[in-house]
Amino acid sequence: MSGGPAEPLREVIARHGLHASKALGQNFILDRQLLARIAAIPGPLEGRTVYEVGPGPGGLTRALLDAGANVVAVERDRRCLPALAELEEAFAGKLKIIEGDALAVDDRAEAGEGADIVANLPYNVGTALLLRWLGGQDWPPWWRSLTLMFQREVAERIVAAPGSEHYGRLSVAAQWRCRARIAMNVHRSAFVPPPKVTSAVVHIVPEKMPEGVRAEVVEKVTAAAFGQRRKMLRQSLKGVPGALEALDALGIDPQRRAESLGVEDFVALARALS
Numbered sequence: 001m002s003g004g005p006a007e008p009l010r011e012v013i014a015r016h017g018l019h020a021s022k023a024l025g026q027n028f029i030l031d032r033q034l035l036a037r038i039a040a041i042p043g044p045l046e047g048r049t050v051y052e053v054g055p056g057p058g059g060l061t062r063a064l065l066d067a068g069a070n071v072v073a074v075e076r077d078r079r080c081l082p083a084l085a086e087l088e089e090a091f092a093g094k095l096k097i098i099e100g101d102a103l104a105v106d107d108r109a110e111a112g113e114g115a116d117i118v119a120n121l122p123y124n125v126g127t128a129l130l131l132r133w134l135g136g137q138d139w140p141p142w143w144r145s146l147t148l149m150f151q152r153e154v155a156e157r158i159v160a161a162p163g164s165e166h167y168g169r170l171s172v173a174a175q176w177r178c179r180a181r182i183a184m185n186v187h188r189s190a191f192v193p194p195p196k197v198t199s200a201v202v203h204i205v206p207e208k209m210p211e212g213v214r215a216e217v218v219e220k221v222t223a224a225a226f227g228q229r230r231k232m233l234r235q236s237l238k239g240v241p242g243a244l245e246a247l248d249a250l251g252i253d254p255q256r257r258a259e260s261l262g263v264e265d266f267v268a269l270a271r272a273l274s
């Protein structure tokens with residue numbers, strides 16, 4: 001049956017002529033079991049709302065709907081809309097498709113408070129959205145969890161511990177008021193066409209925001225510190241007013257480098273400057 005539950009995704013793609021576009025960063029996952037495992041990462045979805053970015057031919061969308069979620073999905077490739085419209089019909093009232101660029105959509109208004117966000121996106125769009133979702137002074141955020149596919153190397157940067165080679169701005173942004181972990185590695189052969197590198201799904205859940213800290217100050221201090229990550233803090237933080245005095249007051253040796261500071265050190269530094 002066209003668009004029916006048993007139709008393999010490969011056939012959905014062939015029927016709609018959805019050969020993957022490189023410009024749109026399209027690497028589709030066709031394995032229903034793998035898609036079901038990804039859809040299980042946010043936890044039970046029965047009756048919950050999921051905001052999905054980049055549904056493409058709808059494989060992951062389908063897995064989320066099968067798990068009982070209501071899905072709001074934004075896709076910028078018009079070619080995918082007929083395949084997604086079939087899903088909309090099959091799951092009447094449970095799926096809403098928005099045509100557009102996820103970077104320009106008012107996701108909070110579209111998905112509503114408390115939605116789980118799930119996305120398998122091109123790397124640059126994914127990182128830009130991640131930073132947007134992690135940023136801002138409002139906390140807890142409007143979303144309940146993030147389940148996002150990245151290149152393995154980017155996923156490692158998100159969850160990296162101090163002192164490790166991947167530790168940097170992205171690690172602090174993801175960890176200073178969230179818990180972040182790699183939930184699953186996904187081999188390149190799972191995608192059509194296969195990307196050059198291994199991917200990984202990151203799962204991020206908000207935690208309590210430390211008191212007395214402004215998010216924009218955390219961002220400013222980490223940007224300065226990691227902008228010159230090989231330099232000592234007394235050099236890299238020279239341009240941030242009050243930072244050297246704050247290091248002194250906190251007993252942080254200004255000869256250290258950014259990569260040796262824990263996430264809680266950046267929070268303490270930002271608190272002193274907030």
Ligand code: SAM
Binds near residue numbers: 060075100122
């Ligand atoms: N979710 C599908 C899957 O897992 O097989 C498709 C994943 S594919 C890596 C990325 C999808 O994101 C593509 O369908 C692409 O058209 C879409 N996309 C790329 N940039 C986008 C953007 N800025 N806004 C919305 N969708 C975008």
